[in-house]
Amino acid sequence: MHWEVVWNNMDYFLIGAYPEGPLGGLAMGILLAIGGIFGAFWLGLFFGLMRISSKPWLKYPAMVYIEIVRGTPLLMVIFWFYFLAPILLGHTLPEATSALISFIVFTSAYIAEIVRAGILALPKGQMEAARGTGLNHFQAMRYIILPQALRNMIPSFVNQFVSLTKDTSLAYIIGVNELTRAATQVNNRTLIAPTEIFLTIAVLYFIVCYVLTSFSRRLEKHLARYQARGR
Amino acid sequence: MKVCLTLSPKTQLKGVERSMAYLEIRNVNKWFGNFHVLKNINETVEKGEVLVICGPSGSGKSTLIRCVNRLEEIDKGEILFEGKSIHDPSVDINNLRAEIGIVFQQFNLYPHLTVLKNITLAPIKVRKMPKDQAESIALELLERVGIKDQAHKYPAELSGGQQQRVAIARALAMKPKVMLFDEPTSALDPEMINEVLNVMKDLARDGMTMLCVTHEMGFAREVADRVIFMDQGEILERGTPEHFFTNPTHERTKAFLKEIL
Ligand SMILES: Nc1ncnc2c1ncn2[C@@H]1O[C@H](COP(=O)(O)OP(=O)(O)OP(=O)(O)O)[C@@H](O)[C@H]1O
Ligand SMILES: [Mg+2]
Numbered sequence: 001m002h003w004e005v006v007w008n009n010m011d012y013f014l015i016g017a018y019p020e021g022p023l024g025g026l027a028m029g030i031l032l033a034i035g036g037i038f039g040a041f042w043l044g045l046f047f048g049l050m051r052i053s054s055k056p057w058l059k060y061p062a063m064v065y066i067e068i069v070r071g072t073p074l075l076m077v078i079f080w081f082y083f084l085a086p087i088l089l090g091h092t093l094p095e096a097t098s099a100l101i102s103f104i105v106f107t108s109a110y111i112a113e114i115v116r117a118g119i120l121a122l123p124k125g126q127m128e129a130a131r132g133t134g135l136n137h138f139q140a141m142r143y144i145i146l147p148q149a150l151r152n153m154i155p156s157f158v159n160q161f162v163s164l165t166k167d168t169s170l171a172y173i174i175g176v177n178e179l180t181r182a183a184t185q186v187n188n189r190t191l192i193a194p195t196e197i198f199l200t201i202a203v204l205y206f207i208v209c210y211v212l213t214s215f216s217r218r219l220e221k222h223l224a225r226y227q228a229r230g231r
Numbered sequence: 232m233k234v235c236l237t238l239s240p241k242t243q244l245k246g247v248e249r250s251m252a253y254l255e256i257r258n259v260n261k262w263f264g265n266f267h268v269l270k271n272i273n274e275t276v277e278k279g280e281v282l283v284i285c286g287p288s289g290s291g292k293s294t295l296i297r298c299v300n301r302l303e304e305i306d307k308g309e310i311l312f313e314g315k316s317i318h319d320p321s322v323d324i325n326n327l328r329a330e331i332g333i334v335f336q337q338f339n340l341y342p343h344l345t346v347l348k349n350i351t352l353a354p355i356k357v358r359k360m361p362k363d364q365a366e367s368i369a370l371e372l373l374e375r376v377g378i379k380d381q382a383h384k385y386p387a388e389l390s391g392g393q394q395q396r397v398a399i400a401r402a403l404a405m406k407p408k409v410m411l412f413d414e415p416t417s418a419l420d421p422e423m424i425n426e427v428l429n430v431m432k433d434l435a436r437d438g439m440t441m442l443c444v445t446h447e448m449g450f451a452r453e454v455a456d457r458v459i460f461m462d463q464g465e466i467l468e469r470g471t472p473e474h475f476f477t478n479p480t481h482e483r484t485k486a487f488l489k490e491i492l
Binding site: 129130131133139148 | 302325329335337343352357398402
């Protein structure tokens with residue numbers, strides 16, 4: 001076994017060539033996931049709200065968007081943006097930016113569905129009570145519906161974040177320097193320790209996701225308690 | 232009326248005719264799909280009057296009062312409030328709802344907000360009232376409904392009767408001209424019914440115009456000016472509480488009364 005290969009390249013796996021060179025490795029993956037979930041939250045909220053609108057010109061475009069994205073493999077979305085960006089924008093995007101946009105678009109469709117289900121799960125009386133006191137639709141959403149619905153959605157958001165963290169490995173395909181690509185590079189360079197290297201990165205992904213999942217589980221328990229009290 | 236004298240005879244007549252009733256429901260019809268839920272409903276409520284609406288489950292009572300603040304839209308007919316059609320395009324629906332408060336069977340308090348915030352939200356957001364003014368009004372109202380000490384609790388920490396009193400205070404905080412009650416005591420344990428009814432009775436005595444869907448016949452006897460009985464989307468019987476309880480004319484009213492009394 002050649003664990004020294006893993007050991008000597010550990011900081012490359014974790015943070016890439018940073019601080020001398022560009023950031024990469026696991027840190028890059030996590031940054032992409034954080035940026036992705038953050039962007040996807042807003043975009044997903046936007047499409048989710050459109051989706052539950054009673055106005056057809058809001059509802060149907062959102063429906064089409066959600067269905068198309070959910071029916072497409074993430075890898076396809078990543079390829080699309082990578083090859084389409086130069087055609088649409090006239091210049092190439094940096095790989096990481098292109099991947100980030102793909103993650104945002106892809107995840108937003110799932111977030112939109114979470115948002116929709118979360119809002120529909122609230123008792124109808126909440127909206128009626130709010131509108132009944134004279135709040136307009138926007139105010140009722142802002143102060144009554146979304147604060148409750150979003151809180152109930154937090155565990156789903158965390159789950160989405162966990163899958164996205166794992167999915168950042170796909171950015172490898174367009175050359176983003178994240179953990180999977182770092183591992184491949186080191187492996188191609190050293191050639192003697194593929195088992196050790198890929199075992200290590202699997203463990204790294206696992207640790208990150210396990211921490212997030214157990215955090216999510218605790219949060220769920222905490223929120224369930226809140227809900228029992230708050231309902 | 233005096234104002235009308237300066238107007239042309241035609242408008243004058245119209246003005247007089249329209250200023251007669253405070254709240255007027257004219258020929259209202261509504262369908263849910265093929266289901267004719269309200270059939271030619273006509274009813275007039277004067278300022279300060281208390282109207283009690285009763286009838287069997289599914290007869291359209293809730294639908295009728297929900298039409299009055301446009302939580303439901305009607306398909307035919309007209310509802311006039313202070314002489315003006317509430318369906319007029321010039322009517323600001325949020326303003327209308329601010330003037331016509333509603334209290335639901337299930338309370339529908341906001342579980343994520345304290346009692347105080349439940350009450351102050353609409354005055355602050357809709358009436359643009361400063362926060363401390365809204366809060367002092369809220370506390371006054373809580374005092375009036377007898378639960379001032381619960382102001383900083385969350386709804387789930389209150390009993391059903393207390394929650395419903397908060398819901399009434401929440402509606403009153405908008406200083407409504409009319410209050411709608413949709414079976415406000417039906418979801419309550421028996422021992423809590425009176426605390427809510429007492430608040431409603433006080434309100435009625437203070438001159439609030441009220442439309443109450445309720446089967447609390449003691450309440451109807453004591454404070455209702457008129458009672459109407461609905462069945463299958465129609466008003467079958469109407470009259471003073473006395474007439475209603477002592478000599479109802481319709482068979483179905485008799486059967487209904489027998490069942491609930
Ligand atoms: N949104 C809706 N869509 C379709 N049908 C409805 C809807 N709301 C009510 N209904 C139907 O209309 C009828 C009247 O309902 P409504 O709630 O007005 O009755 P109600 O007299 O208040 O009865 P209850 O005493 O049970 O509250 C019922 O048969 C009900 O199933
Ligand atoms: Mg009802």
